[in-house]
Each structure stands twice: as structure tokens, then as C-alpha cells.
Amino acid sequence: MTDEPTTLASWTRALRKQLDALGLDSAALCQAAGLDPSQLDDPNGRCPLSRTTRLWQLAVEASGDPALGLKTSQFVSPTTFHALGYALLASSSLREMFERIVRYHRVVSDALELVLHETPQAYEFRFRVPPGSPAPAPEALDAFAAIYVRSCRNRLGRDFAPLAVHLQRPEPADPQPWQAVFRAPVHFGAEDNLLRFSRTAFEQRLDDGNPELAEHNERALERSLERLQPATWSSRVRACLAAQLPDGEPSAERVAQTLHLSLRSLQRHLADEGTGYESLLSETRHSLAVQHMRDPRCSISEIAYLLGFADTSSFSRAFKRWTGQAPSQYREGLERP
Incomplete structure (x- = not known):
């Protein structure tokens, strides 16, 4: 490139x-x-x-x-x-x-x-x-x-x-x-x-939509994007967060340890790229939330769990902050005939 x-x-x-x-x-x-x-x-x-x-x-x-x-x-x-x-x-x-x-x-x-x-x-x-x-x-x-x-x-x-x-x-x-x-x-x-x-x-809801097939191809697209762009510290943190969120909200210290960095070094690298840990955590959760909401098999409580929230209400508050809508309203919009 x-x-x-x-x-x-x-x-x-x-x-x-x-x-x-x-x-x-x-x-x-x-x-x-x-x-x-x-x-x-x-x-x-x-x-x-x-x-x-x-x-x-x-x-x-x-x-x-x-x-x-x-x-x-x-x-x-x-x-x-x-x-x-x-x-x-x-x-x-x-x-x-x-x-x-x-x-x-x-x-x-x-x-x-x-x-x-x-x-x-x-x-x-x-x-x-x-x-x-x-x-x-x-x-x-x-x-x-x-x-x-x-x-x-x-x-x-x-x-x-x-x-x-x-x-x-x-x-x-x-x-x-x-x-x-x-x-x-x-x-x-x-x-x-x-x-x-x-x-x-x-x-309009399309009858021939297939969330499972779409998700399968999105995984291939994510791999393609990773190959196209240089591995920034921000992208590495996002990848760590995506892997660790199902086990609960990871701390910055835990992510730094995964990347073989001290917490101070991680913070300095992210600051050099114009971002911070909390911003990346919110952005990653937002992106994953929108993807999971498109899958009708995934309940709102399951999405909250996959994103590492302590409970559904915490996820709902965060989702409304990101999108201006409650999760149930957003999903109703996706399913509207």
C-alpha cells in the first residue's frame, strides 16, 4: 500500500x-x-x-x-x-x-x-x-x-x-x-x-434478508480492513476490547497487560493518536451494539452481556446516549414493515 x-x-x-x-x-x-x-x-x-x-x-x-x-x-x-x-x-x-x-x-x-x-x-x-x-x-x-x-x-x-x-x-x-x-x-x-x-x-423490511449470512461476510470484511490499514494502538485496543467484553468490562490495566505495555505507555500511545481508553471503549461498544441489534436472535439482555455491561438498564442508558433511542425503539425501527 x-x-x-x-x-x-x-x-x-x-x-x-x-x-x-x-x-x-x-x-x-x-x-x-x-x-x-x-x-x-x-x-x-x-x-x-x-x-x-x-x-x-x-x-x-x-x-x-x-x-x-x-x-x-x-x-x-x-x-x-x-x-x-x-x-x-x-x-x-x-x-x-x-x-x-x-x-x-x-x-x-x-x-x-x-x-x-x-x-x-x-x-x-x-x-x-x-x-x-x-x-x-x-x-x-x-x-x-x-x-x-x-x-x-x-x-x-x-x-x-x-x-x-x-x-x-x-x-x-x-x-x-x-x-x-x-x-x-x-x-x-x-x-x-x-x-x-x-x-x-x-x-422497509426486506423478506430476503439473512442476518447470519450478513454477519459471516462482515467478519471477512473486518479482516480485510485490518489488512488495509496499519495496526495503530487504537485499532489494537479495539480488537482487545471486542475479545474481552463478553467477560465483563475490561480495565485499561488489563488491556495494557494484554498488549504487553504499562498503563502509562498505553495512555501515552493513545494520546499521541488523539484518543483515550474510555473513548475507544464507548466507540467499540457502540459499533458492536449496532451489529448485534440487527440479529433478531440476539435479545437485548444478551447484547448487554456481550458488551460487558453489568445489567440491561446500564446498556439501555448507554445505547440511548449513542443513538438517541432506547434499544427497543431502535429494533422496532429495524423491524418496521
Whole structure:
């Protein structure tokens, strides 16, 4: 890994399939962009953003089609996104699906920051370029937006459409392909790349959700994230907490001992990373709580036990502090038809 953002090679293979379908020499275009076509077959391979952006530029020039990204989305399958694709298929609502996209998108690409924001009338899914980072090709962002709208249609039916689509790219000479794909008002030259969805559709319970399968793939995604990011002291503490919480709330001293550190050294390392033990304990419990709440087999009292709380009422108070809702209210929202 370098400091440059990277993307899964399987994502680039979808573009190659589109180019081959158009009768273009995808291998030659890859080589011209500095990508080795044979290395793109590695399921865990990653491509530097600068080279995939160059490939998109060459692909648009060769095809003469500025809407190429929209069409490339049809060559994306669940395996393109590895375990994330299957976790999305197993999600029990669109809200749950997009929460997973936000949490695990770095497995697919670290070129964007994703944010899911809830408003009184809608959910807004933003995908933006991190400050100081290079921007992906506009066609790649088109494909990104189209893929996730297509994912919603796969779960709710072909008639599904977002409320609105905002894209930062300049308005094309012919916006009809974008309107045809999204079937919603499309705003070009926008301040943010954003998809807006109906609350009703986002919170609808999906009958084909499978919490057990989703959890299985989340474990694979967690391992992938660990491989992608350097082992900070914060990440090591989170891993210790996740392992030790079922035995009761671990003390900072106990975690320090597990990491072969003195308590003072642990505190100093965490301070250098801008955090502290109590913050990491709360963040880890919050993250695990949301995961466990999605599993209908797990009672609220069991979740309190798994998170190391002394009793259910202590867990309920903490959960309301994290989410603004009592655990029972949150679960009712997940199960709402």
C-alpha cells in the first residue's frame, strides 16, 4: 500500500468487460494506462487511483461515450465487491445495506468518503473526495451512483427510483442517459455527489434478508480492513476490547497487560493518536451494539452481556446516549414493515 488511494482490481475488470462488449481492445487500453492486464485477475489485487482514472479517460476517448460509467454498472456483480457484495444482498433493509456500504467501503476503494445522513423526510447518501486527495474520473462516480441505485432495485424491484441525484460533474451535452438510468431529477454541477432516498423505502423490511449470512461476510470484511490499514494502538485496543467484553468490562490495566505495555505507555500511545481508553471503549461498544441489534436472535439482555455491561438498564442508558433511542425503539425501527 502507498499513500495514493487504491481500488479493487475487480472494479476495473467491470470496465474491461464493458470495453470488450463494445469491441474495443481493453488489454491495450489497460497497458496504455499503466495497468498490467494479467494482474487485474488477482481477486485481491488493488490498482492505484491515478492509473484507473487514466483508464477511464482512455476508455471514454476510445468509445466516444461520455455516459460510459452508467453502462459499466451493468457489468458489476456481487463478487465485484467481494464479501461486501454478499453482505449487501443479505441486509434486511436499504438502511442496513447503506450503513454497511459506509462502514466497509474502504475494502473496495479508499478514494472517497461516504456519509449516510438521516433527515425528517429522507436519507441522503453522500460520496465525496477527501480533502487534498485526487478526484476519481467523473465516469467512475457515475458508475458508483448507478451501481447503488441498481442494488436498491435488486432488493425492492425494478420500479424503484431515488428521490433525487446530485452529481458534481458538469452537465453533459445530452443528459438523457443519466435521466434514463436514475429515473429521478438529476442535478449536475452540484455541491456534493448525493443520492436522496425515501424514508419509507429505506426503512422497509426486506423478506430476503439473512442476518447470519450478513454477519459471516462482515467478519471477512473486518479482516480485510485490518489488512488495509496499519495496526495503530487504537485499532489494537479495539480488537482487545471486542475479545474481552463478553467477560465483563475490561480495565485499561488489563488491556495494557494484554498488549504487553504499562498503563502509562498505553495512555501515552493513545494520546499521541488523539484518543483515550474510555473513548475507544464507548466507540467499540457502540459499533458492536449496532451489529448485534440487527440479529433478531440476539435479545437485548444478551447484547448487554456481550458488551460487558453489568445489567440491561446500564446498556439501555448507554445505547440511548449513542443513538438517541432506547434499544427497543431502535429494533422496532429495524423491524418496521
